[in-house]
Amino acid sequence: MELEYVNEHIGRKIKDLRNQNGLTQQELADRTELTKGFISQLERGQVSPSVGTLLDLIECLGTTASDFFKETEEEQIVFSENGFFEKVDDVGNQIQWIVPTAQKYQMEPLLVTIAPHQRLDEDKPHSGEEFGYLISGRVKLHLGEKVYQVKAGNSFYYPAKEKHWIENPGSRPAKFIWVSTPPNF
Template identity: 85%
Template sequence: MELEYVNEHIGNKIKDLRNRNGLTQQELADRTELTKGFISQLERGQVSPSIVTLLDLIECLGTTASEFFKETEEEHVVFSEEGFFEKVDEAGNSIQWIVPTAQKYQMEPLLVVVQPHQSLEEDKPHDGEEFGYLISGRLKLYLGEEVYSVKAGESFYYPAKRKHHIENPDIIPAKFIWVSTPPTF
């Protein structure tokens, strides 16, 4: 890492903490026995503080060195098609992972298209629950020995403790959102 980047990064964090604490540069300088000019240069990344000075600043700003240097991952909230991952089977059925990092979360949303007169592979019983919302077409949901018909605009929800699979009995593709918790795909 270049020194300029490190200085700028430290300066931005110091300024952010100072502002969060409602302190002026002069107030922080007084608390740390530094000058206002030094605090200003530090916040702009123009100077490098000594380790002792930096630790003193961090303490005066009400945090610890480990918290100060902890890198926070930016929370990803909106996902676009460019990031989706798609798997298409030999029958042309597609499963799109519409939240690319869903495996690390509690649920896994998918966008699924089942071609006319095709079915998805049977899913063995597992822990968790599954939810679906049919956007278009029709589906047959096989859950254990039971068979359920699902029309566009309807949803389904079940514990996944029985074998289950989905088929499209119609002449048009069936498109639906499928959410599994915990992630299993």
């Protein structure tokens, strides 16, 4: 890692912490017995602080060296098909986990294709809710003792407190987005 990059990185983090603490450059300089000019140069990555000076700054900004230097991974926001996880059952029903890391989140979105005249396994009642949007085909949503007809362009939403399953009564595959919270697949 180049020294210039390190200086810029440290300077940016010092400035962010200073702003989060509502301090001016002068106030931080006064607390650390440094000059406002040095703080300004440091925040722009133009100078390298000594280890002792950096530790004093970090302490005055209310954090620790380990937290200051901890790198946080940037969360993935966009997911592409090549990262999807896919399961196809014995009758040709296909479930794609379209956000592969969804288990750590509160929602689990799936892309589901039910083969003609097939159904998904019955889900037992569980906490949470489920949402679906039918992209193509038609399905029957079985929720407890009731059956709901869903056609392309329709959506469905329900608390998952009753047994439920989805079937495709048609002669074409039925494709839909299915979101469950909390994740349970």
